[in-house]
Amino acid sequence: MTTDPSGPSPSSDPIVLPSHDDAWVASLSGAIGGPLGRHALIGGSWWTPIRILLLMAVVTCSLGVLADQPCRAEDWTTNRQYTAACYSDVPHLFRLRGLAQGYVPYLDDPADHANSYEQVEYPVLTGALMYVESLVVPKSWPLNDRARFYYDVNAVVVALLAVILVWATARTAGPRPWDAAMVALAPGLLLTGTLNWDLLAVTLTAGSMLLWARERPGWSGVLLGLGAAAKFYPALLLIPLIILCLRAGRLRAFTVSAVAAVVAWLVVNVPVLLANPGGWAHFYSMSRERGADFGSIWLVLNTTHGPLSGLSTSQVNTLGAMVFALGCLALAILGLGAARRPRYAQLAFLVVALLLLVNKVVSPQYVLWLIPLAALARPRWRDFLLWSAAQAVYFVAVWWYIIEIDDPGKGLPVGGYDLAVLLQIGATAVYAALVVRDVLRPAHDPVRSSTGRDDPGGGVLDGATDVVTIFGQGAGSRPAHTAKPLTGSMPSEV
Numbered sequence: 001m002t003t004d005p006s007g008p009s010p011s012s013d014p015i016v017l018p019s020h021d022d023a024w025v026a027s028l029s030g031a032i033g034g035p036l037g038r039h040a041l042i043g044g045s046w047w048t049p050i051r052i053l054l055l056m057a058v059v060t061c062s063l064g065v066l067a068d069q070p071c072r073a074e075d076w077t078t079n080r081q082y083t084a085a086c087y088s089d090v091p092h093l094f095r096l097r098g099l100a101q102g103y104v105p106y107l108d109d110p111a112d113h114a115n116s117y118e119q120v121e122y123p124v125l126t127g128a129l130m131y132v133e134s135l136v137v138p139k140s141w142p143l144n145d146r147a148r149f150y151y152d153v154n155a156v157v158v159a160l161l162a163v164i165l166v167w168a169t170a171r172t173a174g175p176r177p178w179d180a181a182m183v184a185l186a187p188g189l190l191l192t193g194t195l196n197w198d199l200l201a202v203t204l205t206a207g208s209m210l211l212w213a214r215e216r217p218g219w220s221g222v223l224l225g226l227g228a229a230a231k232f233y234p235a236l237l238l239i240p241l242i243i244l245c246l247r248a249g250r251l252r253a254f255t256v257s258a259v260a261a262v263v264a265w266l267v268v269n270v271p272v273l274l275a276n277p278g279g280w281a282h283f284y285s286m287s288r289e290r291g292a293d294f295g296s297i298w299l300v301l302n303t304t305h306g307p308l309s310g311l312s313t314s315q316v317n318t319l320g321a322m323v324f325a326l327g328c329l330a331l332a333i334l335g336l337g338a339a340r341r342p343r344y345a346q347l348a349f350l351v352v353a354l355l356l357l358v359n360k361v362v363s364p365q366y367v368l369w370l371i372p373l374a375a376l377a378r379p380r381w382r383d384f385l386l387w388s389a390a391q392a393v394y395f396v397a398v399w400w401y402i403i404e405i406d407d408p409g410k411g412l413p414v415g416g417y418d419l420a421v422l423l424q425i426g427a428t429a430v431y432a433a434l435v436v437r438d439v440l441r442p443a444h445d446p447v448r449s450s451t452g453r454d455d456p457g458g459g460v461l462d463g464a465t466d467v468v469t470i471f472g473q474g475a476g477s478r479p480a481h482t483a484k485p486l487t488g489s490m491p492s493e494v
Helices: 023-032 049-067 089-096 124-134 143-172 177-184 187-192 199-213 217-228 233-248 251-275 277-289 297-303 313-337 344-358 364-377 381-406 414-440 446-451
Strands: none
Touching (some): 049 143, 049 177, 049 187, 089 143, 124 143, 124 199, 124 251, 143 199, 177 364, 187 364, 187 381, 199 233, 199 344, 217 233, 233 313, 233 344, 251 277, 297 414, 313 344, 344 364, 344 414, 364 414
């Protein structure tokens, strides 16, 4: 065992190797001679774990771009973008959101330009990235060539964000940096990395979690607020933070982080709000008025004509909010009532998974939101790959369902699409259930059972004394380590 010499580590604990910790990985390692021995020397070359992980991320992003080549060759102008499952919002929104004409998102009003385009429907930091990328596109080229080049620019940005994401996840994992290989090699990253701009918010969220692990709650909050300025979901991580900080009596750290998040969000949003309130509010009004859409349980309920079919948009909004609120209440009970305080990544995964289970739209690239959280919450390759397979099935199904909508009889019928949605939802629910089991039975938690640490990504929460609890051990108790770090023994598969 050795620590990674490529940079400072949040922990001096020995690195946990997947072939020593994960029985499924160990069984596969038989093809290359089995797990490393107890006295094997690793990390002695330039190829440290972090550098290998970053290379993995670059390879995955490169394969994703290659997979998009059938669409790129035709400028995303034919149905092949659906049949070959290589659709991307990027070139289309370049044409349709005023970026090709050089208009500034939110500040330029489509009504002032004969409504020749539509306003950007994302939070302002994502719109800013879209605009900055468009500035390097040659304006003299034909439109389709510029759209293709715009996609290429975004692909480079995606690769850079993916590298940072993997690095941050590996550092947050502490003595388990190889868990970040789940992010670097994720099928979801390959399939959806270049579909939209979600990786910006995902990377900011990962950076926030790393800074929290390094006990820098203020800067953690800044990145969380910036993440929420790119996509809404990062703001949800304040929910597990307040639950865990309340239990551990670390509300000051939470307050610092929450205030910093709000300030960062305001700094980005207020100037745009003041310059053009209508353009700024477009994302929020569209989110409110949008009906049940692709990937959601609400769309399935509509198509199956059951007792909850035919719900209006306002009814879906109300029911979705109620179910989400009840889910957050359950998370609070879990966080305060479990015999041992959950890890930050566990509750973070659960709250984002809850959002995707009840949301009225689940775009294919939303899988990116969960990938790093899944790797930190439950780093078990078999479970992760089964979950990823279900997401990949849905990724293909949605494009073939769109073909069916456009040309009935030529694509995937509604029944098949509904099954794919249910498979995706079911896989996420099962992964969440496994995380809940790990919380309730900490001996099943791969991180705690392999490192002996309370919470490597917990920052001020790691090893903290409980102050507020319900149903569990009394206040004033300190979490006990479940095991010493593994140095070569093979645990049974759980």
